[in-house]
Amino acid sequence: xxxxxxxxxxxxxxxxxxxxxxxxxxxxxxxxxxxxxxxxxxxxxxxxxxxxxxxxxxxxxxxxxxxxxxxxxxxxxxxxxxxxxxxxxxxxxxxxxxxxxxxxxxxxxxxxxxxxxxxxxxxxxxxxxxxxxxxxxxxxxxxxxxxxxxxxxxxxxxxxxxxxxxxxxxxxxxxxxxxxxxxxxxxxxxxxxxxxxxxxxxxxxxxxxxxxxxxxxxxxxxxxxxxxxxxxxxxxxxxxxxxxxxxxxxxxxxxxxxxxxxxxxxxxxxxxxxxxxxxxxxxxxxxxxxxxxxxxxxxxxxxxxxxxxxxxxxxxxxxxxxxxxxxxxxxxxxxxxxxxxxxxxxxxxxxxxxxxxxxxxxxxxxxxxxxxxxxxxxxxxxxxxxxxxxxxxxxxxxxxxxxxxxxxxxxxxxxxxxxxxxxxxxxxxxxxxxxxxxxxxxxxxxxxxxxxxxxxxxxxxxxxxxxxxxxxxxxxxxxxxxxxxxxxxxxxxxxxxxxxxxxxxxxxxxxxxxxxxxxxxxxxxxxxxxxxxxxxxxxxxxxxxxxxxxxxxxxxxxxxxxxxxxxxxxxxxxxxxxxxxxxxxxxxxxxxxxxxxxxxxxxxxxxxxxxxxxxxxxxxxxxx
Numbered sequence: 001x002x003x004x005x006x007x008x009x010x011x012x013x014x015x016x017x018x019x020x021x022x023x024x025x026x027x028x029x030x031x032x033x034x035x036x037x038x039x040x041x042x043x044x045x046x047x048x049x050x051x052x053x054x055x056x057x058x059x060x061x062x063x064x065x066x067x068x069x070x071x072x073x074x075x076x077x078x079x080x081x082x083x084x085x086x087x088x089x090x091x092x093x094x095x096x097x098x099x100x101x102x103x104x105x106x107x108x109x110x111x112x113x114x115x116x117x118x119x120x121x122x123x124x125x126x127x128x129x130x131x132x133x134x135x136x137x138x139x140x141x142x143x144x145x146x147x148x149x150x151x152x153x154x155x156x157x158x159x160x161x162x163x164x165x166x167x168x169x170x171x172x173x174x175x176x177x178x179x180x181x182x183x184x185x186x187x188x189x190x191x192x193x194x195x196x197x198x199x200x201x202x203x204x205x206x207x208x209x210x211x212x213x214x215x216x217x218x219x220x221x222x223x224x225x226x227x228x229x230x231x232x233x234x235x236x237x238x239x240x241x242x243x244x245x246x247x248x249x250x251x252x253x254x255x256x257x258x259x260x261x262x263x264x265x266x267x268x269x270x271x272x273x274x275x276x277x278x279x280x281x282x283x284x285x286x287x288x289x290x291x292x293x294x295x296x297x298x299x300x301x302x303x304x305x306x307x308x309x310x311x312x313x314x315x316x317x318x319x320x321x322x323x324x325x326x327x328x329x330x331x332x333x334x335x336x337x338x339x340x341x342x343x344x345x346x347x348x349x350x351x352x353x354x355x356x357x358x359x360x361x362x363x364x365x366x367x368x369x370x371x372x373x374x375x376x377x378x379x380x381x382x383x384x385x386x387x388x389x390x391x392x393x394x395x396x397x398x399x400x401x402x403x404x405x406x407x408x409x410x411x412x413x414x415x416x417x418x419x420x421x422x423x424x425x426x427x428x429x430x431x432x433x434x435x436x437x438x439x440x441x442x443x444x445x446x447x448x449x450x451x452x453x454x455x456x457x458x459x460x461x462x463x464x465x466x467x468x469x470x471x472x473x474x475x476x477x478x479x480x481x482x483x484x485x486x487x488x489x490x491x492x493x494x495x496x497x498x499x500x501x502x503x504x505x506x507x508x509x510x511x512x513x514x515x516x517x518x519x520x521x522x523x524x525x526x527x528x529x530x531x532x533x534x535x536x537x538x539x540x541x542x543x544x545x546x547x548x549x550x551x552x553x554x555x556x557x558x559x560x561x562x563x564x565x566x567x568x569x570x571x572x573x574x575x576x577x578x579x580x581x582x583x584x585x586x587x588x589x590x591x592x593x594x595x596x597x598x599x600x601x602x603x604x605x606x607x608x609x610x611x612x613x614x615x616x617x618x619x620x621x622x623x624x
Contacts, residue, residue, distance in 0.1 A: 156170070156380065182215055232284065
């Protein structure tokens with residue numbers, strides 16, 4: 001038993017790691033469990049030694065492959081031919097500075113490295129910098145550099161098969177701007193290094209046909225995986241009107257011989273720093289990198305100033321070039337090695353540097369913290385986790401069902417949040433399909449993936465949508481007055497299960513369901529709730545029943561959808577009640593129990609019956 005005890009724990013730890021990485025499919029669990037059990041059945045035999053030798057050979061093969069890929073990347077000097085557009089691929093060594101003036105003074109600076117690439121260029125430059133919109137095998141001809149720009153990481157989520165130029169055109173059209181007005185574009189960004197990516201802000205420089213800088217797009221990311229794009233267009237340009245208000249902006253022409261600066265200002269509506277609220281105004285002063293390069297000036301010189309509502313400067317952030325830009329296509333082997341040794345670490349410590357300065361502001365300067373509010377409709381929410389992605393599939397199917405059942409002529413434009421490669425979807429009711437002239441349109445935009453896990457906690461659809469719309473602000477609806485036509489009042493739903501397991505699980509879901517607490521926004525660390533608000537609890541006196549969405553899933557013929565939904569919702573409710581809201585803690589407990597039972601079953605019989613026990617244990621571990 002001393003040998004078998006550690007065995008099942010190591011097996012459970014391996015399965016938990018696979019679950020955390022999202023690799024715990026049924027077949028993978030069965031293969032891994034069977035492999036570990038096989039190592040424990042008859043230790044010391046020739047078969048056991050053979051397995052360990054095979055593991056050693058595999059480790060050597062992985063090491064040799066890693067060395068091969070490393071050498072190939074360093075020695076690669078091939079450049080992708082064919083680019084005849086404006087601009088070239090460059091590496092810009094920079095320094096960034098931050099100066100806070102209010103409410104406490106605080107300054108710091110550190111080195112920073114950005115990559116500049118012409119938007120539309122794809123390929124590899126000198127083995128150092130690459131850009132692509134397609135996934136490529138590492139064992140094909142070298143098409144990835146040390147610094148890689150992937151179109152999937154930029155602008156709106158997903159659509160990694162599109163090029164940067166294609167995604168930029170789609171974004172411009174969504175803002176009411178004709179892409180043909182800006183035939184040339186240049187992107188300055190912190191590229192991926194060996195797959196790692198942390199990019200606070202990217203700068204898109206958009207040029208007219210005569211290579212005049214006429215527009216910029218600032219793509220801002222916060223540490224919560226949320227994103228906001230600001231399209232900044234000078235007022236004097238004769239372009240189509242943008243949706244909403246246009247930022248005040250002018251193109252400032254230098255009178256001291258320096259290249260003209262791009263100057264603009266716009267309202268702040270995105271949560272970036274926990275030490276600033278979502279109010280205020282930004283101003284931008286940026287150089288034209290392509291013109292500055294042509295004139296021998298500093299190519300990167302961008303200053304962003306945050307001002308309060310009263311016009312006081314609170315924070316000034318600047319990024320400026322240090323030294324000359326490096327052209328990877330003209331760098332030799334020694335130059336590339338020196339450059340990598342000098343700059344490989346910069347991207348990895350950007351986030352730790354931010355955390356260090358935040359700690360100083362909190363502990364030394366005693367600044368108040370603004371808790372993160374949910375994003376506004378102009379922003380892009382974080383990526384959904386695996387649970388939210390599964391619930392989004394069920395919710396979208398349920399929303400289609402509601403639209404199909406509606407008696408009114410309604411067209412619903414559904415926009416999910418945090419789901420890669422899942423864009424806007426148009427859903428038409430039967431009346432809207434037959435009589436489009438009288439159709440009323442409504443835009444249903446989910447602002448954060450948290451909406452999906454919160455929606456299932458309500459027993460009543462109308463209450464769920466109005467609470468999430470008005471109180472917690474996890475969803476935005478253009479025409480809330482049309483929701484009653486979509487969510488018509490339905491009689492109480494009875495539990496009609498297709499199997500005893502369905503009945504037990506959905507009855508447990510009904511019993512554990514409780515209305516989620518309102519998301520309070522935004523409060524600072526200095527806020528102390530009043531005794532009345534702290535003790536006030538909303539109690540639902542109605543008897544909780546099975547929700548309409550539960551009933552819809554129960555009547556689906558897709559057994560896999562029913563199984564995934566009931567398992568996920570039940571685990572989420574158990575986590576909310578008993579595991580501090582941690583689904584991972586619930587899953588870890590279930591994996592430990594399942595592995596222990598399967599391990600006990602595998603070693604319950606001896607002799608010729610052991611094969612049967614192991615087979616049953618493998619099946620049990622895969623299906624439970």
